[in-house]
Amino acid sequence: MSFKVLTSIKSVDNFLLEHRNNKKISLIHTMGNIHEGHIALIKRAIKETDIVIVSIFINIIQFDKTEDINNYPENLNKDKKILKELGVHALFAPKLDTIYPQNYSSYIIVDGLSDVLCGITKPLQCNGFTTLMCKLFNIVKPHYLYLGEKDYQQLIIIKKMIDDLEFNITVKSVQTVREKSGLALSTRNSFLSPREIIDANLLYKALKHAKDLFKKGEYSTNKLINAIENTLHEGVTLQVDYIAIVDSDTLNKLMTATKGSHIIIACYCGSTRLIDNISLKG
């Protein structure tokens, strides 16, 4: 099957009609700038499913005003080349008004999950992401969604939405891909200065250190958070947005950490917002 670039919803329908028969379809959504993090998702999807569809769409409604969406880099031609070489079957790269025509007005909210953590600082982000995913599910009709663990809150919200709204989709979460330094791969890393990169490396260092403390018997989330703050303070360009230790399923904040907890960090590094997380399991 040759690599197809689809831009209209009708073209996705036709592609699916042609290829669907009992084949397992997987979706990987990206905002473009395909990097090793995306490639890890794509490779797993290619291994495990029959038809792999990648979407590239800069989801304008999940950005707030403090982010310069216009600076978000676009490299569609480079991305196409990478996807084709990887063996992706179709790229869905819709225009803005294909997804959000004038007078667009339907949104998905996930109560209690969208309004904590990143939802406080970036209220649009969570509802914007669920809304786009609902649309992509209805357009691409995938059986599997491959999603990285880097944005852990997003992963949990999408799982909850799929469950609540009865989408017949299995979520396959894939471990965060990291630089040798531990820094989680992200398109945003390209915004960082050399000094900021050094500081950004502290996020994962802080998470690992807290996990070590937990393994040694420190269960107080306040003390673990203090330890993380101390590590992050070493980074002069870092400003903490939040550090939270939450239940891995409900995202409820905890007083006492357990193996079922997750530590989630959001930090400004200069003007770039970075996120990372670690499970206390294992």
Add this chain to the structure above:
Amino acid sequence: MSFKVLTSIKSVDNFLLEHRNNKKISLIHTMGNIHEGHIALIKRAIKETDIVIVSIFINIIQFDKTEDINNYPENLNKDKKILKELGVHALFAPKLDTIYPQNYSSYIIVDGLSDVLCGITKPLQCNGFTTLMCKLFNIVKPHYLYLGEKDYQQLIIIKKMIDDLEFNITVKSVQTVREKSGLALSTRNSFLSPREIIDANLLYKALKHAKDLFKKGEYSTNKLINAIENTLHEGVTLQVDYIAIVDSDTLNKLMTATKGSHIIIACYCGSTRLIDNISLKG
């Protein structure tokens, strides 16, 4: 094909797997108490599609506290008998926790349509209905949705949601079925006392009178609304919730009525809330 009663989501999946092959599936959602209004929808669906699925579910999240949901009548056995005799292929009658398990938290909002008219008095009603319909769409996977025109706002909101979220479903709207007196059929009519029924008949009388005035050249929506109020004032048990003349597609309130307008009324008749509407077309 024999009549099936399905209560679990899995049983709907199995039913569909067995019968789906290229067949046109239609959905008619009700809260039970099947009456001639529902029957008109069902008969059209049977005529026009291959598999007709009726859902019965009292959608608790679209009731507000002022309504006594416990008084909402249930006649499931009677309904089953009627549906079977009509030739309906399956009834989906889920339990409350099949649709809304504990910790349920995903909702669909339709901005600008859910927060006007009935959305002001009954804020839960509109979001509750879109959320249920989204779930039913994902469970039943219908090609066609048959919906009455009595709740005109609901009809417009569902059309907008289907369009915005890319559900591949065609809405077939069916004219409101009325008593000889003009009263729109509704389960709620059974709550009315003989005196209240006489007053309730004024709703359609007022709508028709306003339409007559419009045809004679009265385009001022203020004057048309005044005329409706005057008619409704004849009913001692009536209390107007709202009278609105709106664009038939956007539900925006208008100063000047046109053939593309709709008049929508919501009225308390004693303690029972009744709605009705009329198109100014034709």
